[in-house]
Amino acid sequence: MKALLCKQHGLPDTLVVEELPDPLPGPGEVVVDMKAAGVNFPDVLIIQNKYQFKPALPFSPGAELAGTIAAVGDGVKGFAVGDRVIASTGHGAFAEKVKVPAKRLTALPDTLDFDTGAAFILTYGTSWHAIKDRAALQPGEAMLVLGAAGGVGLAAIEIGKALGATVIAAASSQDKLAVCREHGADATIDYGSEDLRERIKDLTAGKGPDVVYDPVGGGYAEPAFRSIAWRGRYLVVGFASGDIPKLPLNLALLKGAAVIGVFWGDYVAREPASFKRDLHALFDLVAHGRLKPHISARYPLAQGAQALDDMMNRRVIGKVIITN
Ligand SMILES: NC(=O)c1ccc[n+]([C@@H]2O[C@H](COP(=O)([O-])OP(=O)(O)OC[C@H]3O[C@@H](n4cnc5c(N)ncnc54)[C@H](OP(=O)(O)O)[C@@H]3O)[C@@H](O)[C@H]2O)c1
Incomplete structure (x- = not known):
């Protein structure tokens, strides 16, 4: 072979x-x-x-x-x-x-x-564990997804919509953002050409997103965390930019916010029954056309x-x- x-x-x-x-x-x-x-x-x-x-x-x-x-x-x-x-x-x-x-x-x-x-499995499994289990995203909340046209990002958009949230997708080009809209994003930010903090403020009427889903890290992390809503949850998913950011923790105090790590591979190994339950919930959403x-x-x-x-x-x- x-x-x-x-x-x-x-x-x-x-x-x-x-x-x-x-x-x-x-x-x-x-x-x-x-x-x-x-x-x-x-x-x-x-x-x-x-x-x-x-x-x-x-x-x-x-x-x-x-x-x-x-x-x-x-x-x-x-x-x-x-x-x-x-x-x-x-x-x-x-x-x-x-x-x-x-x-x-x-x-x-x-x-x-x-x-x-x-x-x-990998993208939807990761995003489901992150958003549903770790961040407990609620219907009516707002979620910002960075790197939103990537594998885990696009899955995060669809899962956020399936859970009843408003989803803001951020990516580096209009072509990528068009695909994010096709997959359900309510609003988009081109962080290649637009000011991330200003756009988040405009799109959330100054309140900020309840959940930030971050698979990119680097220079986007701090402006996104500074924009988060009161009681916000910041999901640390990955560092595709190659740069692990350092966040000033006073921001967590000021917003009553949580920085939440996501490690899907270890979750699967440590909690296999929960993972199987996740997969069946995800299969059900695909069968009903909610995930594509x-x-x-x-x-x-x-x-x-x-x-x-x-x-x-x-x-x-x-x-x-x-x-x-
Ligand atoms: N925590 C976990 O359990 C877990 C599980 C799976 C994956 N991950 C991590 O999640 C991240 C994304 O994985 P993925 O499979 O979704 O990757 P992907 O499809 O390549 O998406 C990553 C996105 O990051 C953005 N990006 C920004 N700077 C980049 C750079 N310098 N190089 C490449 N991409 C860059 C790109 O979007 P723009 O061009 O729009 O910025 C790209 O669409 C990776 O760091 C991966 O290791 C973590």
Whole structure:
């Protein structure tokens, strides 16, 4: 089988496609024929050895996939050869065949095709855990989403609308903001050309957003936090800008506000039953047309490095996937 491999840490152009022996499932594992694998920002970090999780070289990146089970190891219950599944893998999904612990599998509902299934768990799982569980967003509240046309950002817009909030989307271009509006954003801010604080003030009649969803960090964090409403919740989701901001904590005191960390991967590992409950709530929202994963491009495995390069250089809108 073919796999996209990271043999030395570096930028996407250091990745290579190589032929490897087919994996065999050990006890409690299955092998999945990958049909589609979602590309996520952590893939860009993991190949540069900049992610919190550091697999030994050589490895394939790829944190989530959809496919059919090709082989089942001893002791696996509830899954059989031929089943349609999705899985969060951490890494390893950018290969034709992927060995996955059975506990990381979820049956793919008939309502979802493989491409959608591959573009779903990580972004919607993260944004649901962040917004519903950590921030407890309420109907009628206002939420500001930074990096709103990215993977977790677009999912955050749709989840905010499904929960009855007013959603303000902030992104770096009018093309990106147009997609945010298509996915439900009530108002938009082009932070490439507009003053973030002034626009937030205008759009919230001076009150500020109740929740700020921040997967970008860098220079947007402080103006967004300064704008937050009384009893606001600031969700620390990621640092796609490459810069971890430092916030003056007097601002938290002055607004009675909370800075809330979001670590979806550890949440899944520590609270698996809650994660399964989240997934079923999300499947239900997709089945009712309330969530519409946006796949803007598909790449064959041989061009996987290009997918990562596009993500790194802010060219991706919504999700891109690698197909097999
Ligand atoms: N906490 C968790 O559990 C968790 C889970 C999943 C992902 N994450 C993190 O969330 C962040 C977003 O992930 P994603 O998969 O949604 O990525 P993505 O699709 O690439 O979206 C990130 C967005 O950040 C903005 N951005 C600003 N400066 C950037 C830069 N220098 N390089 C790249 N993007 C930049 C871009 O929007 P504009 O061009 O509009 O600014 C882009 O759309 C990442 O930091 C990721 O590690 C965290």
